[in-house]
Amino acid sequence: MSRARKTANDLRSARWFAPDDLRSFGHRSRMMQLGYSEEDFRNKPIIGVLNTWSELNSCHSHFRERVQDVKRGVAQAGGFGVEMPALSVDESFTKPTSMLYRNLLAIETEEMIRSHPLDGVVLMGGCDKTTPGLVMGALSAGVPMIYLPAGPMLRGNFAGKFLGSGSDAWKYWDERRAGNISDEEWLGIQGGIARSAGTCMTMGTASTMTAIADAMGLTLPGASSIPAVDSNHQRMGADCGRRIVEMVWEELTPDKIVTQATCRNAAVVAMATGCSTNAVVHLIAMARRAGVDLTLDEFDALGRVTPLIANVRPAGKDYLMEDFYYAGGLRALMKQLADRLDLSVMTVTGRTMGENIESAKVYNDDVIRPLSNPVYHEGSLAVLRGNLCPDGAVIKPAACDPRFYLHEGPALVFDSYPEMKAAIDDENLDVTPDHVLVLRNAGPQGGPGFPEWGMLPIPKALIKKGYRDMLRISDARMSGTSYGACVLHVAPESYVGGPLALLRTGDLVRLDLPNRRLDMLVAEDELARRRALWTAPPARYERGYGYMFARHVTQADQGCDFDFLKTDFGRTAGEPDIF
Incomplete structure (x- = not known):
C-alpha cells in the first residue's frame, strides 16, 4: 500500500536532536557520551526495543540474545535501535499475581515512549501479562509499533x-x-515439563494473547506460532527490526491498524484456538485503549457461531504449540476462518490481513481442523448472566466435563484462599461430587489483583474416590493452561458487594450453560436481608501502587484497566515543547 513518506525533519526524534539550541546540544552530547557519533543517530528513525527480559522470567530467557537480532534488523534498514528494559511481569514467581502489575507495565510502556526520542518501538513480550501490558501502553502512546512474541517452549x-x-x-x-x-x-x-526458553506450549494465556496480537495485525504474519528456540524466531526478530523502520517512514501508526473490525477478528480467532479465559479481560482492555468498546456479549455471540478448530491442549485433546506451528500455525488457522474474518483490515506489514494469509496452508488437519470437523462445535468461551453474576461471568465449555453444562447443587463457600486450601486437603470434608465449590474475595480488588485461583482443587476426599472434575465458581481468574468446570470472573466481585458476597454454604446454585445462566436459588427477600447485613472487607492496601490499583481498577467485564486510562478520560496534554 503506497502512502506519503516522512522526511528526516518530520521524525519525532528530530525534536530532541535537530535544533541548534542548548537543550538539543545536551541531548547530542549525552549520545556522544554513550560512544555514538552523530552519524549513528541523526536523521535516522530511532527505534526503542522494549525488552521484558529478566533472570526470573524463564519465558523470556532468550530475549537478551533476541534483542540483538532486532537491533541488527533496525541497523540494516537504516535505523538506530536502542534497548529499553521494561517491567518483566513474569507469571511464575510474581505474587500475589502478575495481573496486579499488567497495568503498571502498560503505564511504563506508554510513558517510556512518550518521554523519550523514539520514532517507533518493537515490543518484546510473551509471558501472559506482557502482551496486553505492552500493547495497551503502545496503543495509548500512538507511535508506530510492532509486537515480537516470545514464542512457545518446546514440548515437555x-x-x-x-x-x-x-x-x-x-x-x-x-x-x-x-x-x-x-x-x-x-x-x-x-x-x-518445561525444558527450553519460551512460554507455555499449551494454548494457555501466553499463546492465546500472542495469537490475539497476531490476529490484530500487530505482529509479522504468523510470528506468534514460532517456537522460541527455533532459528526462524531469530530471523523473525531481525525482520521486526527492518519492518519497524519502514513503518516509521510510512507513518503506519496503531490507530490505522486497531479498529472495531480488527478486534472482532481477534475475538473470532481466539475462540477458534481454544483460548484462555483471560483473553476476555485482556482483549477488552486492549480494544478500549484503541477506543473500541468491545463487550462480553459480543464475545458470547461470536463464541456461539465460531467452532474451536485448534486441537491444542487444554481445550484440544492431543497436541501442543510446536505441533500447531508445524501444522501451519496461526496463518493457516486464519485461512480456515477466512469467510468469518474481515480480511480488508490493515496490518503492520503495510498489507491487508487477506494478503498476509493468502498463501497459508494446513499441513496436518488433525491439529488445525477444518470447519466441518471441529474439536468443539462452538468457540472456546461462553459468557453467563444471572443473579450471581449480573455483569457477567466466563466459562470454558470445551475444557470441562459436559455433564456440568446443566447442574444444580449446594454451594460450599470459602471466603479466602487459605480457608479453601485447608478445607480441600481435609479428607474428612463433608463434600459430594454434586457440591459447587465457591471461592470469593479473589477478584480485581479482593484478591488483590485478580489472581489465578479460580481452578479450585478437587477436594482430597473426592480425588481418592476417582473424581477429577466438579463445578467451581469464583470471582478470580484461572491459568489459561487450566481446565475443568470452572466459572470465573464473576462480576461484580464479592469484595465490592457483588451478589457472590451474599451466597451461603448450602444454598442451591444452578448452572444452565445452553441458556447462559448462573443463579443462586435464594428468594429475593432473603437476598435483600443478607445485603442489609453485609459489610465491606478491610482495605487490602493502604499505600503505594496497590493503593492506587484498588481505587482505580475496573471490574472484570470492563477489562480491569485503570479508569483514568480510558480513551475518553480527561485530556491528553500531547507532547508540548517543555524540554
Missing part, C-alpha cells in the same frame, strides 16, 4: 509422553494427591 517430555506446561502439572498433581505418583516420578515430571 517424561516417560515417553509429551507434557503440556500447566495443564499436565494440574493433572499429575491430582494423581500425586491421590497417592498414584512416586517421589521419583514427580521429580521427573518436574524436570521434563
Whole structure:
C-alpha cells in the first residue's frame, strides 16, 4: 500500500536532536557520551526495543540474545535501535499475581515512549501479562509499533509422553494427591515439563494473547506460532527490526491498524484456538485503549457461531504449540476462518490481513481442523448472566466435563484462599461430587489483583474416590493452561458487594450453560436481608501502587484497566515543547 513518506525533519526524534539550541546540544552530547557519533543517530528513525527480559522470567530467557537480532534488523534498514528494559511481569514467581502489575507495565510502556526520542518501538513480550501490558501502553502512546512474541517452549517430555506446561502439572498433581505418583516420578515430571526458553506450549494465556496480537495485525504474519528456540524466531526478530523502520517512514501508526473490525477478528480467532479465559479481560482492555468498546456479549455471540478448530491442549485433546506451528500455525488457522474474518483490515506489514494469509496452508488437519470437523462445535468461551453474576461471568465449555453444562447443587463457600486450601486437603470434608465449590474475595480488588485461583482443587476426599472434575465458581481468574468446570470472573466481585458476597454454604446454585445462566436459588427477600447485613472487607492496601490499583481498577467485564486510562478520560496534554 503506497502512502506519503516522512522526511528526516518530520521524525519525532528530530525534536530532541535537530535544533541548534542548548537543550538539543545536551541531548547530542549525552549520545556522544554513550560512544555514538552523530552519524549513528541523526536523521535516522530511532527505534526503542522494549525488552521484558529478566533472570526470573524463564519465558523470556532468550530475549537478551533476541534483542540483538532486532537491533541488527533496525541497523540494516537504516535505523538506530536502542534497548529499553521494561517491567518483566513474569507469571511464575510474581505474587500475589502478575495481573496486579499488567497495568503498571502498560503505564511504563506508554510513558517510556512518550518521554523519550523514539520514532517507533518493537515490543518484546510473551509471558501472559506482557502482551496486553505492552500493547495497551503502545496503543495509548500512538507511535508506530510492532509486537515480537516470545514464542512457545518446546514440548515437555517424561516417560515417553509429551507434557503440556500447566495443564499436565494440574493433572499429575491430582494423581500425586491421590497417592498414584512416586517421589521419583514427580521429580521427573518436574524436570521434563518445561525444558527450553519460551512460554507455555499449551494454548494457555501466553499463546492465546500472542495469537490475539497476531490476529490484530500487530505482529509479522504468523510470528506468534514460532517456537522460541527455533532459528526462524531469530530471523523473525531481525525482520521486526527492518519492518519497524519502514513503518516509521510510512507513518503506519496503531490507530490505522486497531479498529472495531480488527478486534472482532481477534475475538473470532481466539475462540477458534481454544483460548484462555483471560483473553476476555485482556482483549477488552486492549480494544478500549484503541477506543473500541468491545463487550462480553459480543464475545458470547461470536463464541456461539465460531467452532474451536485448534486441537491444542487444554481445550484440544492431543497436541501442543510446536505441533500447531508445524501444522501451519496461526496463518493457516486464519485461512480456515477466512469467510468469518474481515480480511480488508490493515496490518503492520503495510498489507491487508487477506494478503498476509493468502498463501497459508494446513499441513496436518488433525491439529488445525477444518470447519466441518471441529474439536468443539462452538468457540472456546461462553459468557453467563444471572443473579450471581449480573455483569457477567466466563466459562470454558470445551475444557470441562459436559455433564456440568446443566447442574444444580449446594454451594460450599470459602471466603479466602487459605480457608479453601485447608478445607480441600481435609479428607474428612463433608463434600459430594454434586457440591459447587465457591471461592470469593479473589477478584480485581479482593484478591488483590485478580489472581489465578479460580481452578479450585478437587477436594482430597473426592480425588481418592476417582473424581477429577466438579463445578467451581469464583470471582478470580484461572491459568489459561487450566481446565475443568470452572466459572470465573464473576462480576461484580464479592469484595465490592457483588451478589457472590451474599451466597451461603448450602444454598442451591444452578448452572444452565445452553441458556447462559448462573443463579443462586435464594428468594429475593432473603437476598435483600443478607445485603442489609453485609459489610465491606478491610482495605487490602493502604499505600503505594496497590493503593492506587484498588481505587482505580475496573471490574472484570470492563477489562480491569485503570479508569483514568480510558480513551475518553480527561485530556491528553500531547507532547508540548517543555524540554
